[in-house]
Amino acid sequence: MTTEELNQGLGYITYGLYIVTTKYEHQYNGMIVNTVLQVTAQPAQVAISVNKLCLTHELILKSRVFAAMPLDETATLPFIGTFGFRTGRTFNKFEKIPFEQGFLGCPIVKQHTLSYLEVKVNKTVDVGTHTLFIGEVKNVGIINPGARAMTYEYYHHVIKGKTPAGATHAS
Ligand SMILES: Cc1cc2nc3c(=O)[nH]c(=O)nc-3n(C[C@H](O)[C@H](O)[C@H](O)COP(=O)(O)O)c2cc1C
Numbered sequence: 001m002t003t004e005e006l007n008q009g010l011g012y013i014t015y016g017l018y019i020v021t022t023k024y025e026h027q028y029n030g031m032i033v034n035t036v037l038q039v040t041a042q043p044a045q046v047a048i049s050v051n052k053l054c055l056t057h058e059l060i061l062k063s064r065v066f067a068a069m070p071l072d073e074t075a076t077l078p079f080i081g082t083f084g085f086r087t088g089r090t091f092n093k094f095e096k097i098p099f100e101q102g103f104l105g106c107p108i109v110k111q112h113t114l115s116y117l118e119v120k121v122n123k124t125v126d127v128g129t130h131t132l133f134i135g136e137v138k139n140v141g142i143i144n145p146g147a148r149a150m151t152y153e154y155y156h157h158v159i160k161g162k163t164p165a166g167a168t169h170a171s
Pocket residue numbers: 017029030031032033034035049050051052053054055056057080083084085086087088089130155161162163164166167168169
């Protein structure tokens with residue numbers, strides 16, 4: 001197969017878009033992922049795929065908790081860019097973004113989001129460039145039930161967003 005065929009084939013996989021946050025000691029951070037997947041119902045478990053170079057990766061490894069918030073279609077490129085194109089290693093992403101602290105301590109962002117899932121990590125799987133963090137949903141909150149969830153396709157075709165190198169999916 002060619003790289004074009006590979007990318008075209010993989011490009012038909014559908015995703016949503018999410019903010020994933022965590023907190024370790026006094027440090028809050030968050031990033032954009034398209035890779036949140038519910039893996040079991042009883043108990044409710046989800047998995048995320050996070051690049052090992054991300055600050056969020058380093059912090060989740062230590063804290064063993066994360067929160068995941070599905071974005072809605074009102075999320076703007078600058079808002080997504082704050083979490084998805086810049087690293088918390090060089091600036092504080094939460095300086096200008098309002099948040100509340102969740103049950104497990106992670107920042108909960110209620111702007112442009114539908115709900116939040118607070119997750120305790122019980123398994124990590126090394127998949128090379130990324131780690132799969134798998135955990136049980138310990139708390140959930142509904143933020144904006146009437147809004148439409150942003151899909152990865154909407155992000156690319158309507159918002160005209162890009163995906164940075166190092167994300168899970170090459171676009
Ligand atoms: C649309 C989009 C999807 C992304 N999906 C992922 C993903 O699934 N996994 C990942 O590791 N990074 C993904 N990223 C990249 C991270 O959000 C980005 O590297 C971020 O700057 C990491 O921040 P941090 O170093 O503060 O943790 C995505 C970015 C965008 C814009």
